[in-house]
Amino acid sequence: MRRRSLLIAVPAGLVTLAGCGDDSSDSSKADASPSASAASAAPPPKIVEGPLPAITAGTKFGTKPTVAKGSGDPSKNLAVRTVIAGGGQTVAENDFIQADYLGQIWSTAKVFDNSYDRGTPLLLQLAQGSIIDGWRYGLAGKKVGSRVLMAVPPTWGYGTQGNAQAGIKGTDTLVFVVDLLAAFNAKSSAKGKPVAQNDAALPKVGTNTDGKAPAIDIPKTAAPGKLVSAYVLEGDGEAVKESEAILCQFRGMVWETGKEFESTYAQGRLSQFSIQQMQQVVKGLAQGVTGKKVGSRVLVVVPPSLGYGDKPPSGGAIKKGSTLVFSVDILAKM
Incomplete structure (x- = not known):
């Protein structure tokens, strides 16, 4: 069975046909989920530029990165930096994005998930309850084709309960590298x-x-x-x-x-x-x-x-x- 992302907060409901009743058992979504209620109840984070660890290898867009261990204490705010600026569509909240990503723990540099090895980009909606809030706030306003580096404190990640499946504690700040491959919204059409x-x-x-x-x-x-x-x-x-x-x-x-x-x-x-x-x-x-x-x-x-x-x-x-x-x-x- 294809491994599923650890980032999803709750399974996204399927839009159904002709009044057939919602089906929220989308098997392409993650079983391991942060507490959407804890994160979403918090006010919007202050977004700062650092501190952030360095990307030491795989520095090109679309290539699997290697990221250094965090140095010192991470910010209690959401740290976000665009390390490669794209020129595509600007991403807004509630858009769907397609992205490759790597996630690791600040204090240990332990990688807990990445899509590069799976060869399948993540497709998700930047909506409350559909994704951890660090992504929802950190990626809004970024452009397709960008590589974004983020450090996400527990408040906007998995909350104080952490994520035992991924080895994430409730005190862990998470570091993500995200390559924004595409974005879709209600105005999107096929382009064939x-x-x-x-x-x-x-x-x-x-x-x-x-x-x-x-x-x-x-x-x-x-x-x-x-x-x-x-x-x-x-x-x-x-x-x-x-x-x-x-x-x-x-x-x-x-x-x-x-x-x-x-x-x-x-x-x-x-x-x-x-x-x-x-x-x-x-x-x-x-x-x-x-x-x-x-x-x-x-x-x-x-x-x-x-x-x-x-x-x-x-x-x-x-x-x-x-x-x-x-x-x-x-x-x-x-």
């Missing part, structure tokens, strides 16, 4: 290359990349009886595996009526879902995004047999036998 949509029997999906909901033009013909999954914009990222989860924008409509039943654009927030968990909700959607590349917009047409069949959610636009039409922007995977 447009792919011709020549089949008149299928919906046409807009190719705008301005963060607004793409138009979905459903033909006034019978819906296809089989699952359809086709690129609208083809990205150049890695293909999504069945064992992974994705971060996405999506819009869902009913073929027969043209009514929208759910949209992240309308909700003003991104969606995270595990492919395996989505198999239990809308099997056709899970199958439709599996194998597609990160950075893509995908048209997925789900027949009733792979959707809700004769058991649709109550009170919504989806009825018995409805064919579902999705436009899905695959922003990142984890």
Whole structure:
């Protein structure tokens, strides 16, 4: 099983489809968690520039760093320094970030976690209760492409209880090196290359990349009886595996009526879902995004047999036998 990050405060809830009820059992999140209540109850920290230990090796962005042991007593404030300034998107609170990182203990230089060795960047939201507050406050305002060095006291880390799984005591100040690889928010879109949509029997999906909901033009013909999954914009990222989860924008409509039943654009927030968990909700959607590349917009047409069949959610636009039409922007995977 893929090892999970120690940084998450609590598992992030999955944005669900068509009133199916929240599912907070996202297996891509950490079991080991700091006390969100203790950290979040504290007032915002004063952010200072030091003291901070030196990065002695692996000094280039994206390479695994080696960090010296802390010298003397750490600050009781949150120490943050941009050691490599990026020129990308400015990160704001509640954005999702994709980052590589290394974390170690100030007093011993013991590394308790790093993503470089796993070969899988961390994908998380800079939101209260979703990440330790040292990250939430320390990374807000930084730009994608930056390397940020931080020393996080217990108040904005794991609190007085520490984290026994990671060998962190309640008195330990933590040192992090964070490489900000990407950032996403409610205005994010896929940035792939447009792919011709020549089949008149299928919906046409807009190719705008301005963060607004793409138009979905459903033909006034019978819906296809089989699952359809086709690129609208083809990205150049890695293909999504069945064992992974994705971060996405999506819009869902009913073929027969043209009514929208759910949209992240309308909700003003991104969606995270595990492919395996989505198999239990809308099997056709899970199958439709599996194998597609990160950075893509995908048209997925789900027949009733792979959707809700004769058991649709109550009170919504989806009825018995409805064919579902999705436009899905695959922003990142984890």
